[in-house]
Amino acid sequence: MLEVSNIDTFYGKMQALWGVSLRVDEAEIVALIGANGAGKTTLLNTISGLLRPASGSVEFLGKRIDGLTPHSIVELGISHVPEGRKLFADMSVRENLEMGAYTSGAWKNKAETREQVYQIFPALKEREKQLARTLSGGEQQMLAMGRGLMAKPKLCMFDEPSFGLAPMLLLEVFQVIEALREQGITILLIEQNVRRTLEISDRAYVLENGRVVLEGESKELLQEELVKKAYLGL
Numbered sequence: 001m002l003e004v005s006n007i008d009t010f011y012g013k014m015q016a017l018w019g020v021s022l023r024v025d026e027a028e029i030v031a032l033i034g035a036n037g038a039g040k041t042t043l044l045n046t047i048s049g050l051l052r053p054a055s056g057s058v059e060f061l062g063k064r065i066d067g068l069t070p071h072s073i074v075e076l077g078i079s080h081v082p083e084g085r086k087l088f089a090d091m092s093v094r095e096n097l098e099m100g101a102y103t104s105g106a107w108k109n110k111a112e113t114r115e116q117v118y119q120i121f122p123a124l125k126e127r128e129k130q131l132a133r134t135l136s137g138g139e140q141q142m143l144a145m146g147r148g149l150m151a152k153p154k155l156c157m158f159d160e161p162s163f164g165l166a167p168m169l170l171l172e173v174f175q176v177i178e179a180l181r182e183q184g185i186t187i188l189l190i191e192q193n194v195r196r197t198l199e200i201s202d203r204a205y206v207l208e209n210g211r212v213v214l215e216g217e218s219k220e221l222l223q224e225e226l227v228k229k230a231y232l233g234l
């Protein structure tokens with residue numbers, strides 16, 4: 001479904017990604033693991049068109065997408081739920097959700113999609129008219145995820161969805177991600193909670209200093225010495 005080949009991405013003169021390649025197949029959950037500053041967010045931003053790679057390519061469903069605008073990339077079926085949620089604080093829950101449905105296909109069906117999002121996150125329905133800024137951290141994360149789903153994505157990219165959440169909510173975020181996959185949505189996930197992430201994902205890539213240093217089946221990575229030492233504290 002997604003094929004990232006050998007990309008280099010820069011911020012000005014500073015190179016943040018070095019020859020990164022990654023593949024996501026349909027209906028997979030693929031995880032990106034790495035310390036702060038490893039380049040995970042930069043990689044998602046390069047896929048979603050917020051950054052352009054200096055070299056290499058990104059293909060989605062057989063079509064080259066590097067160089068397209070972020071808007072066209074959403075239209076093709078990639079939703080990006082960014083780090084830090086980036087909600088519209090002074091807009092209601094419902095308005096925030098609608099902002100996620102601005103693609104031509106999604107706008108027509110927004111009422112139906114909104115009901116589906118409310119089924120996944122019932123708390124959002126109860127708070128439909130509340131301003132986003134008045135929600136708890138967990139509810140804000142649900143809203144950010146719900147807004148991403150409003151574009152009816154084929155591939156959803158989540159950047160640290162459990163960041164700052166209490167353990168109970170963290171569990172819920174992982175349950176939602178698994179449920180989305182059951183519904184046929186393919187997922188590329190950045191998470192600091194490495195053990196849980198490797199338990200629910202099919203495959204994973206470990207990034208260090210802008211390079212992929214390890215990749216493979218998640219079950220196997222759980223047994224890798226590098227992963228155990230650096231990310232599982234064993």
Ligand code: ATP
Pocket residue numbers: 011014016034035036037038039040041042043083
């Ligand atoms: P985190 O978990 O902290 O978000 P990350 O793995 O997502 O880490 P990135 O945010 O992709 O890492 O950062 C990769 C590198 O690029 C880091 O050295 C970071 O300082 C640098 N960087 C990130 N954003 C910018 C920016 N807007 N301008 C300049 N450098 C940046």
